[in-house]
Amino acid sequence: MVDTLSATRFAPVARPPAPSALSNALVFGWRAVLKFRHVPEQLFDLVMTPIMFTLLFTFVFGGALAGSPRDYLQFFLPGILVQTVVFNAVYSGMGLSTDLSKGLFDRFRSLPIWPLAPFAGLMVGDILRHLIAALIILTIGLVLGYRPEAGILGVFAALLLLIAIGFGTGWIFIVLGLLIRTPMTVMTIGFSFLFPLVFASNIMVDPGTMPGWLRSFVDINPVSLMATAIRALMGNGANFHQIALALVAPALLTLTLAPMTLWLYRKQ
Amino acid sequence: MSLLAPIEATPSHADAADLAICAKGLCKRFGNVRAVDGIDLEVPRGIIYSILGPNGAGKTTLMRMLATITTPDAGIATVMGHDLVAEPQAVRAAIAMTGQFASLDEDLTGRENLLLLARLWGFRGRAAKARADDLLGEFDLMDAAGKQVKSYSGGMRRRLDIAASLIITPGVLFLDEPTTGLDPKARQGVWRMIREMAASDVTILLTTQYMEEADQLAERIAVIDHGRKIAEGTSRELKAATGSGCLHVALVDPARADEAAGLLEARLGGTAQRHDEEARLSIVAHSPVEANKALAALMASGIELGDFALSNPSLDEVFFALTGYPTSES
Numbered sequence: 199m200v201d202t203l204s205a206t207r208f209a210p211v212a213r214p215p216a217p218s219a220l221s222n223a224l225v226f227g228w229r230a231v232l233k234f235r236h237v238p239e240q241l242f243d244l245v246m247t248p249i250m251f252t253l254l255f256t257f258v259f260g261g262a263l264a265g266s267p268r269d270y271l272q273f274f275l276p277g278i279l280v281q282t283v284v285f286n287a288v289y290s291g292m293g294l295s296t297d298l299s300k301g302l303f304d305r306f307r308s309l310p311i312w313p314l315a316p317f318a319g320l321m322v323g324d325i326l327r328h329l330i331a332a333l334i335i336l337t338i339g340l341v342l343g344y345r346p347e348a349g350i351l352g353v354f355a356a357l358l359l360l361i362a363i364g365f366g367t368g369w370i371f372i373v374l375g376l377l378i379r380t381p382m383t384v385m386t387i388g389f390s391f392l393f394p395l396v397f398a399s400n401i402m403v404d405p406g407t408m409p410g411w412l413r414s415f416v417d418i419n420p421v422s423l424m425a426t427a428i429r430a431l432m433g434n435g436a437n438f439h440q441i442a443l444a445l446v447a448p449a450l451l452t453l454t455l456a457p458m459t460l461w462l463y464r465k466q
Numbered sequence: 467m468s469l470l471a472p473i474e475a476t477p478s479h480a481d482a483a484d485l486a487i488c489a490k491g492l493c494k495r496f497g498n499v500r501a502v503d504g505i506d507l508e509v510p511r512g513i514i515y516s517i518l519g520p521n522g523a524g525k526t527t528l529m530r531m532l533a534t535i536t537t538p539d540a541g542i543a544t545v546m547g548h549d550l551v552a553e554p555q556a557v558r559a560a561i562a563m564t565g566q567f568a569s570l571d572e573d574l575t576g577r578e579n580l581l582l583l584a585r586l587w588g589f590r591g592r593a594a595k596a597r598a599d600d601l602l603g604e605f606d607l608m609d610a611a612g613k614q615v616k617s618y619s620g621g622m623r624r625r626l627d628i629a630a631s632l633i634i635t636p637g638v639l640f641l642d643e644p645t646t647g648l649d650p651k652a653r654q655g656v657w658r659m660i661r662e663m664a665a666s667d668v669t670i671l672l673t674t675q676y677m678e679e680a681d682q683l684a685e686r687i688a689v690i691d692h693g694r695k696i697a698e699g700t701s702r703e704l705k706a707a708t709g710s711g712c713l714h715v716a717l718v719d720p721a722r723a724d725e726a727a728g729l730l731e732a733r734l735g736g737t738a739q740r741h742d743e744e745a746r747l748s749i750v751a752h753s754p755v756e757a758n759k760a761l762a763a764l765m766a767s768g769i770e771l772g773d774f775a776l777s778n779p780s781l782d783e784v785f786f787a788l789t790g791y792p793t794s795e796s
Contacts, residue, residue, distance in 0.1 A: 208604065208659075208666045210635040211597065214588035216559070226583040231572070236573045237613060297571075305569040305630070308533045308640075310558035311586050 199348060219312035220292045227320020233293075233323065240289065244327060248282040252338060255402060263403060268343050275339040276356065276429040277401030280421060282335060283328050283364040284396060288388045290320040291371025292381040299379045317459060321368065328364040331356040346432040359444060363424050366448020369455035374464040401425045420447035486511045486638050486669035487532060489543035494527050494536065500685075501527040503693035504541070509671060509686075511637075514664045516684030517673040518781065521569040524693040526566060526642055531629075533563040533640050534670070546637040562631035562639040568623040576607050576626050579615060583633050601629040605659070621652030628659060639663065641672040645679060657683060677781030687781075689788060696788050704784050708731035712779040713751045713760065718770040720745040726769050733760040739786050750779060750787055 217225075234241065252275070260270030297303050297316075306316050336353070337346075344354050370391075374384045398412065399421040405413045416422055427444035430436035487509035494502040502524045509515045517525050530536045532545055534554040536768040543550045546560040570579050580598035589597050602611045605625040610618060615626065624644065631639055644660065653731040660683055664670050674680050680687045681701045689697040689704070697704055713734070717726055723745060727738040730749050734756055752755040757776050764771065779787070 208632065208635075208663050208668075210666060211600075211633075213634050214593065215588070217586070217588040219589075222586060225582060229574070229582055232574055232578055236575075296644065301565040301567040301569040302571060302573070304530070304533075304535050304565045305583075307535045308558055308561065308563040309586055310555050315586075340582075440760075 216310065216402050219315065222311045222315035223318035225324075226315050227322035230276055230319050230323030230326065234326070235412055239361060241327075241330065244286060244289070244331050245282075247285070248278055248331065248335050249338060251281070252278050252335060252342075256342065259402075271339065271342055271344050273404075273429075274402065275335070275344045276432050277425040278400075279332050279335060279356070279360055280363065280425045281396050281401055282331050283360045284367050284392060284421065284424075285389075285396065286327050286383050287324060287364055287367040287371050289327060289371075290324050290368055291373075291375035291384045291388060294320060294372055294375030295322070295378055295381040295384045298376070299381070313463065314460070317463075320372065321365065324364055324368050328361055331358065332360055335388055347434055348432050352432050352435070355436075356428050359424075359427060359431060359441065362445060362448050365449040369451050369459065372459050373462065376459065395421050399425060420444075421449070471513070474782055483544070483547040484511070485509060485544075486513075487515075487543065487545050487671065489532070490541055492528065492531060492541035492543055493539045494524075494531060495539055500693045502531065502538075503691065505686065505693070505695050507543075507695075509638075509669060511669050512664075512667050513685040514660065514672065514683050515669045515685045516680035517671065517690060518675070518677065518680045518687050518785075519673075519690040520675055520785075523690050525690060526677075527693075528639045528690070529563070529640050529642050529671065532638075533561060534558055535563070539577070560637040561640060562634070562636035562638075564627050564631045564642065564644065566642040566646065568615075568627045570623065570627060573614060575612050575614055576618070576622075577602060577611040579626060580630060583630050587633050589633075597633060601632060605629040619652075621655065624648060624652065624656055625659070628656070632663070635666070636668060638669045638671060641670060643673055643675065645674070645676070652678070659775070677785065681699055681781050689785060691785075691789050698782075703779065704781065705779050707784075711751050711757065711776050712748050712783050713755070713757045713772055714746065714748045714773075714775045714777065715747045715761070715764070716773040718772045722769050723747065726764055729763050729767060729769070730760050733763050737790065739783065748783060750783070751776065 252271075256267045256271045256272055256279075260267035261275070264270035264273055280368055282402040294416060303316065307313075348355075371384065371388050374388055375381075378384050378387065398416055399419045400416060401421065405422075407417040423440075423446070427440045430440050485508055487507055489505060489507040492502055492507075493500065505524075505528060507528075517528060519525050527536070531538045532543060532550070534550060534557050537551060547558045548556040548560060550557055571582070574582070577598050580601055581594055583642070584594040586598045593627045599608075599611075602608045607622065607626055607630070609627065610622060615623065618626065628641070628644070631641075641660070642660070644654050648656065657679070660670060660672070672679075672683065686698070686700055687704060688695050697707065699707070713730070715726070715730075717723060723740065727747055730738045730747065734749050734751055736750050738747045740747060749760075751760065754776060761771070761774060
């Protein structure tokens with residue numbers, strides 16, 4: 199504590215002009231970037247699971263599933279990218295839940311800022327996470343022998359689609375984050391919903407050998423549609439139909455859950 | 467339960483626009499619970515005003531409504547002349563709020579927390595950094611500026627939290643239980659800061675469950691309980707409303723506490739308050755003569771006193787006189 203008080207302590211300050219909505223959103227984006235710097239272990243979590251999956255599936259099951267590990271990797275790598283992005287969306291929901299339970303959002307809500315700016319910041323963080331994780335997995339894949347037939351443009355297009363998929367999935371966790379005050383519960387509920395979706399899909403295996411009832415589910419599972427589109431984009435070319443099908447679920451999630459997010463946020 | 471009529475000492479013709487806060491009939495319910503049940507508030511500009519009440523009285527809900535964080539179910543209010551519901555952004559531009567729990571990002575450093583808020587208020591580049599550093603200096607946090615908030619002590623967090631509310635000079639500063647959980651030294655520090663801020667024309671609305679805190683800091687106090695305002699006035703007015711003094715007795719034999727309480731109540735009227743140790747009682751006395759007679763009655767019955775005193779009632783005793791039960795029971 200200071201005992202001698204200067205005359206300027208708590209002197210009134212001149213107010214700057216009110217910032218724009220975009221400026222508010224960028225500030226929250228900056229916060230997301232700072233989080234990467236201060237909590238680097240989050241990145242470790244983020245990429246360790248997909249790296250393990252890639253290595254284990256390729257070398258343990260690859261030969262049995264596709265004849266050789268290398269052939270399997272060619273099939274599996276685009277799928278693991280989808281799985282990673284879908285699972286990674288959990289982090290913004292957990293972050294939101296933490297902010298809410300700590301009272302940080304009360305402060306944000308008492309500020310004269312664009313009300314959606316904090317969510318825009320979460321999205322920026324998400325997109326960065328998706329890109330970092332996807333690039334790391336892609337690099338490992340290339341080292342192990344994966345070759346994207348569509349070349350750099352195909353990979354670039356696949357990354358854009360992955361971001362769209364992550365954006366759509368992110369809303370699930372943002373809504374959960376607004377509803378649930380314990381970050382761990384957000385993760386548990388989110389995963390128990392996403393795990394069956396991700397495994398009962400065509401990410402790991404061709405559904406040809408599955409029983410009929412499961413196969414009919416796998417064929418319409420949005421995760422399968424996403425994996426099919428990413429595979430085609432990075433492989434021998436995707437058609438409009440495949441990309442449109444992959445975008446149905448993210449678009450529906452955004453259209454229903456974004457207004458719900460705003461409603462929940464205002465209601466609390 | 468003896469309910470006193472609120473003391474009307476604020477000018478009744480005051481224009482809402484001249485007041486820092488003017489609220490009429492504010493209500494908020496959660497399910498069946500009426501957290502805030504029709505509260506009127508008139509807070510003049512430039513003073514420290516305290517909302518005093520036990521846990522669960524509705525203090526935080528009232529403050530969250532006035533800070534536009536939650537919308538009232540009924541009632542109207544203006545803050546610095548702006549309507550709470552119709553112009554929330556104008557209200558937000560005129561206030562700052564420090565919640566009950568440090569509303570900081572624990573992963574970021576102290577400086578980054580202040581930079582984040584400075585940028586949200588519209589400071590750019592160097593101006594934002596300069597503002598953050600000014601506040602770090604004013605709140606004695608320069609040494610810890612580069613450390614993550616998760617490593618801060620309770621007192622440091624509280625200082626940073628209040629600093630974060632002073633990025634711009636607010637018209638009204640809301641402080642929700644600013645010293646709850648702080649050690650005595652840190653509490654003194656926060657009190658000093660609150661007094662200094664009030665000296666610079668900021669209106670401060672602070673909630674507290676500490677009688678001493680309201681007594682020490684606030685020019686006016688509203689006592690609330692179960693979502694209702696049960697009394698309002700200066701500390702002196704509240705004390706005067708509940709009797710001129712308070713008689714405290716300590717009994718030698720705790721077993722005779724019931725008997726002693728009965729005698730005191732018969733002589734003085736009102737209810738005797740038992741303290742933690744059964745052997746101590748206090749009761750409002752309207753004059754020293756009455757207190758003397760009550761003491762004489764105790765002695766006549768052979769109840770031995772270890773100690774007795776006649777004092778101004780503390781706000782704790784005021785609360786007991788107003789509600790009929792001690793604050794700790796709520």
